[in-house]
Amino acid sequence: xxxxxxxxxxxxxxxxxxxxxxxxxxxxxxxxxxxxxxxxxxxxxxxxxxxxxxxxxxxxxxxxxxxxxxxxxxxxxxxxxxxxxxxxxxxxxxxxxxxxxxxxxxxxxxxxxxxxxxxxxxxxxxxxxxxxxxxxxxxxxxxxxxxxxxxxxxxxxxxxxxxxxxxxxxxxxxxxxxxxxxxxxxxxxxxxxxxxxxxxxxxxxxxxxxxxxxxxxxxxxxxxxxxxxxxxxxxxxxxxxxxxxxxxxxxxxxxxxxxxxxxxxxxxxxxxxxxxxxxxxxxxxxxxxxxxxxxxxxxxxxxxxxxxxxxxxxxxxxxxxxxxxxxxxxxxxxxxxxxxxxxxxxxxxxxxxxxxxxxxxxxx
Amino acid sequence: xxxxxxxxxxxxxxxxxxxxxxxxxxxxxxxxxxxxxxxxxxxxxxxxxxxxxxxxxxxxxxxxxxxxxxxxxxxxxxxxxxxxxxxxxxxxxxxxxxxxxxxxxxxxxxxxxxxxxxxxxxxxxxxxxxxxxxxxxxxxxxxxxxxxxxxxxxxxxxxxxxxxxxxxxxxxxxxxxxxxxxxxxxxxxxxxxxxxxxxxxxxxxxxxxxxxxxxxxxxxxxxxxxxxxxxxxxxxxxxxxxxxxxxxxxxxxxxxxxxxxxxxxxxxxxxxxxxxxxxxxxxxxxxxxxxx
Numbered sequence: 001x002x003x004x005x006x007x008x009x010x011x012x013x014x015x016x017x018x019x020x021x022x023x024x025x026x027x028x029x030x031x032x033x034x035x036x037x038x039x040x041x042x043x044x045x046x047x048x049x050x051x052x053x054x055x056x057x058x059x060x061x062x063x064x065x066x067x068x069x070x071x072x073x074x075x076x077x078x079x080x081x082x083x084x085x086x087x088x089x090x091x092x093x094x095x096x097x098x099x100x101x102x103x104x105x106x107x108x109x110x111x112x113x114x115x116x117x118x119x120x121x122x123x124x125x126x127x128x129x130x131x132x133x134x135x136x137x138x139x140x141x142x143x144x145x146x147x148x149x150x151x152x153x154x155x156x157x158x159x160x161x162x163x164x165x166x167x168x169x170x171x172x173x174x175x176x177x178x179x180x181x182x183x184x185x186x187x188x189x190x191x192x193x194x195x196x197x198x199x200x201x202x203x204x205x206x207x208x209x210x211x212x213x214x215x216x217x218x219x220x221x222x223x224x225x226x227x228x229x230x231x232x233x234x235x236x237x238x239x240x241x242x243x244x245x246x247x248x249x250x251x252x253x254x255x256x257x258x259x260x261x262x263x264x265x266x267x268x269x270x271x272x273x274x275x276x277x278x279x280x281x282x283x284x285x286x287x288x289x290x291x292x293x294x295x296x297x298x299x300x301x302x303x304x305x306x307x308x309x310x311x312x313x314x315x316x317x318x319x320x321x322x323x324x325x326x327x328x329x330x331x332x333x334x335x336x337x338x339x340x341x342x343x344x345x346x347x348x349x350x351x352x353x354x355x356x357x358x359x360x361x362x363x364x
Numbered sequence: 365x366x367x368x369x370x371x372x373x374x375x376x377x378x379x380x381x382x383x384x385x386x387x388x389x390x391x392x393x394x395x396x397x398x399x400x401x402x403x404x405x406x407x408x409x410x411x412x413x414x415x416x417x418x419x420x421x422x423x424x425x426x427x428x429x430x431x432x433x434x435x436x437x438x439x440x441x442x443x444x445x446x447x448x449x450x451x452x453x454x455x456x457x458x459x460x461x462x463x464x465x466x467x468x469x470x471x472x473x474x475x476x477x478x479x480x481x482x483x484x485x486x487x488x489x490x491x492x493x494x495x496x497x498x499x500x501x502x503x504x505x506x507x508x509x510x511x512x513x514x515x516x517x518x519x520x521x522x523x524x525x526x527x528x529x530x531x532x533x534x535x536x537x538x539x540x541x542x543x544x545x546x547x548x549x550x551x552x553x554x555x556x557x558x559x560x561x562x563x564x565x566x567x568x569x570x571x572x573x574x575x576x577x578x579x580x581x582x583x584x585x586x587x588x589x590x591x592x593x594x595x596x597x598x599x600x601x602x603x604x605x606x607x608x609x610x611x612x613x614x615x616x617x618x619x620x621x622x623x624x625x626x627x628x629x630x631x632x633x634x635x636x637x638x639x640x641x642x643x644x645x646x647x648x649x650x651x652x653x654x655x656x
Contacts, residue, residue, distance in 0.1 A: 076456045142639050149398045149459055150642060153591060157635030160588070168628035267584075271467055278460060321474045328468035335461040336449045 011359060013351050023350045031196070042188050050188060054256055056296035057191030061198045061249040063276040063288035065242035068202055070274075071283035071345075072211065073238040074218025077143070078270050079155035082162035083243045085265035086135055087128045087250025089166065092179045092260060094124035100181050107177075108170040121185050125251045132247025133240045140236045147221075159267060166262040178261025179254075186256040194252060195289070198245045202285055203347075205241065214238055218283070275331045281341030286348035291341070302326055369499055370621045371614075376505040376574070378613025379512035383567030384590035385597070385605035386519065387439075387560025393536040393600030394556055396455060400462035401442060402564055403587015404469035409435035409565025410578045411477055414484060424487035428569055432562040439561025440554045448550065473580030481579040484572040508570050515563065516606055523602060528555055536600060585631060592634040596641055598648030607649050612637065 016023075041053050066080050093101075093114045101110050109115065119127070143154055166173045173179075205211050213234050216224035225231050254260045272295070280291030305322045334341065346352065384406060391399045409431050416427035446465050450458045490504035523529035531552045534542045543549050571586060572578045589612060597608025612634055620627045641648060 076459065142643055146642050146646065148455065149396075150595075150646075152459060153398060153588075153595075154635075154639060154642060156588070157592070157638050161632040161635050164629055164632040271463065274460065274463065319475055321471055321479075324471035325468060325475060328464050328471060331464035332446055332461050332468065335453075335457050335464065336446070339453065339457055 011355065013349075013355055016351065019351055026350045034192075038188050038192055051256075052296060052300060054186060054188050054191040056293045057188065057195045058186075058249050058253050058256065059273075059276065059292040059296050060195045060289045061191070061245055062273055063280065063292040064195075064198050064202050064285055065245040065249075066273045067277045067280070067283065067285060067288040068205070068214075068242045069235075069238045071277055071281075071288070072206055072218065072285070073214040073235055074283075075144075075235055075238070076148070076152050077155040077239075078152050078267070078274075079139070079159045080242075080246050080273050081265045081267060081269040082159040083132050083136065083246035084250035084253065084269060085162055085166060085262070086132045087247030088254035088260050088265070089173055089179070090128035090131050090247070091121075091124045091251030092182045092254045093172070094119045094127060095121055095185075095255070096179065096182060104177075104180055105171075105174055107175065110174075111171045114172070121251075121255065125248050128251040129244045129248040132250070133244045136240045136243030137236065140239050144232055144235050144239075156267065156270075159265075159270060163262050163265060166265070173262070176262060178259060178264075180259050182254050182258045182260065184255065184258050186252045190252055191256075194245075194248060198249075199285065199289065201241070201245075206285060210234065210237060215283075272327075275327055275334075277341075278331060278334050279341050281343035281345060283345040284341070284343040284347055287341060287343035287346075290343070290348070299323065299327075366498075366621075369501070370617055372501055372505050374614035374617035375610065376508045376613070377617060378610035379509045380567050380571050380574070380609070381586070381590050381593045381613050382606040382609025383512055383515065383563050383570070384586055385593040385609045386516070386602055387564045388591050389594040389597070389599055389602060389605040390532070390556050390560045392594065394532060394539075394553060395447070395451075395458075397447065397458050398462060398591065399557075399560075400459070400587075401465040401469055402560070403583035403585075403590070404466050404473070405435060405439055405442070405561050405583070406564040406568035406571075406587065407473060407578070407580060407583035408438055408469060409561070410484070410568045410572045410582065411473070412565070413569045413572075414482060414578060417485065424489075428566065431569060432565045435565035436558035436562040439557035439564075443554055443557040448553075470580055470584070477580055479580060481577040484576045484578050486573045486576055490573055504570070504573055508574075511566075511570070512606075515566065516602070519559070519563070519602060522559070528552065532556060589631075589634040592638045595638060596648055598650035601648075601650040604648055604650030611649070 038053065041049060045053070062080060062084065069075050069077055093110075094117065096104070097118050098116055101115060139155075139158055143151060143158070146154055167176050169175075206214070213224065213229045214237075216227065216229060217231050217234055221231050257264075276291045276295045277288050279294070280287030280289070302323045305326060306320050384402070387402050387405075388399060391397060391402070412434050413427045413431035416422045416430050417424060422430065442465055446461050447458055450461055486504060490502070490507055492503040494501045494503055494506070521529075523532060531542065531547050532555070534545075534547070535549060535552055539549060542552075567590075568583065568586070572582070590609065593608035593612045594605045595608070596611055597604030597606065615637065616630055616633055619633055620630055
């Protein structure tokens with residue numbers, strides 16, 4: 001166990017039954033507190049802070065759903081950029097007005113069903129989520145025939161294929177030019193509302209008998225199968241659930257940045273999500289949320305390394321691109337020195353926090 | 365004539381994939397690790413050769429040799445710094461680290477070399493246009509398969525006729541036992557990385573001569589496709605990597621030649637092939653048993 005996770009280890013926890021009432025109360029209080037904080041940011045913060053907070057919410061959704069398949073089920077896959085792209089394109093194609101579409105698709109006209117319809121955002125998001133789920137379902141059959149690093153490379157390949165399709169299927173995606181003029185409909189409440197729903201659904205799933213089966217598959221697939229767990233369909237369950245939320249988050253992402261193109265959904269996006277779930281602790285849902293927020297704001301803070309610096313009278317010119325170098329180093333260092341991440345495979349719980357506070361408080 | 369032209373093109377591209385795939389297949393055969401950074405090592409090799417040729421005015425063969433030597437060193441350093449601490453860790457940890465190394469090299473490349481592509485000059489010997497009737501071929505296209513064949517022959521000699529090669533083959537069977545027999549496995553692994561990276565540099569430099577320019581992200585796609593070639597041929601098998609590379613190169617060229625309207629989907633072909641091969645014959649063409 002790494003030094004970091006040892007610091008966070010509170011020792012044996014009291015039984016859950018002892019404190020169920022108190023914990024539910026604290027959770028409700030915590031949610032209210034967070035909602036108040038979001039309201040405060042919305043009302044008082046500048047446009048930039050609001051934008052970053054919204055983005056953090058979407059990253060939280062993506063990280064939690066990515067962690068469901070990678071961390072909880074232990075199927076190391078590299079395809080979220082494909083799901084996010086699918087969700088973003090479907091939602092944008094459904095919400096853009098026909099006039100706007102005619103203006104965007106100058107090289108080749110948009111094919112029939114999309115050209116004439118214009119739906120409201122919630123309907124479009126649900127459809128996008130379902131389309132992405134369907135895509136994951138179809139993908140799942142070849143993908144879950146293989147394991148380990150083959151699974152990683154096949155899913156990575158799927159991500160590349162989706163990007164190539166987005167670049168070439170001009171009459172649906174408008175090719176490399178992408179879609180412009182998407183209405184800016186995503187706000188803090190959409191992003192964090194979706195994050196709350198995702199967190200609720202994924203937590204319920206992880207703590208159900210299905211979730212225990214998923215963890216069993218992660219620990220030892222052969223043993224799990226011997227216990228009567230159908231590994232294939234359980235993996236498929238985790239995969240499709242994660243695809244649904246990634247698709248919806250992709251739709252919201254499109255409506256946040258208002259312009260989407262294939263270059264936005266490269267492996268780079270997956271890489272960022274991978275850093276998030278590794279830092280949060282592979283397999284920890286709450287860790288994923290924590291790390292997503294940390295990543296979004298930490299990334300902004302890291303812009304320091306790209307700006308000119310005056311260090312003790314020594315002028316250091318800004319180095320653009322340095323941020324990604326630092327991110328790569330963080331990922332490597334995390335793997336080599338602190339493989340558990342912030343929370344390891346554990347979850348944040350009030351019992352854990354209080355026990356930790358007692359232990360740390362007692363020692364101090 | 366047109367068919368012959370396409371076959372030569374396919375052979376050239378296939379040889380390049382093969383050169384890169386060999387590095388993947390050797391490392392995977394021994395460590396069971398997809399060295400994600402392999403494509404980016406190739407990129408560094410190209411830049412080193414570029415610096416050698418442009419900054420120091422070296423003749424092309426000296427630039428090639430120098431770059432191969434330095435890239436081999438880089439391969440060893442990557443293994444020592446990033447992969448060796450994780451030998452006992454779960455394999456996925458090493459894979460994640462490999463992805464980290466890959467991004468590190470790409471972004472360091474962007475910072476150090478700049479994002480703008482640099483022109484990569486073809487030496488005179490590779491720049492002649494040979495013409496027989498309708499057939500026009502760049503001399504590079506004929507040299508590449510020849511050089512690949514020579515390199516592969518040398519590599520097969522090393523693997524099958526030297527003590528180092530024997531150690532490599534033993535290591536790919538059972539690492540722990542080999543260690544118990546008193547062989548310094550770290551040195552053998554380092555040698556594998558050195559050989560693979562040097563070949564990647566060679567492949568990358570000829571790749572750069574073919575499309576005469578280089579940029580920090582140039583290694584990503586050839587790297588991924590070469591891995592597919594390695595799986596296609598049967599991972600862990602050097603001859604298989606050659607076969608897989610040729611199959612992949614040929615199919616890409618033929619796709620573009622026969623179905624020009626699908627030319628844009630060329631980059632997706634490798635992955636479609638990969639999915640196909642993993643479903644129908646997961647052991648690849650040369651078929652050794654698949655781990656896991």
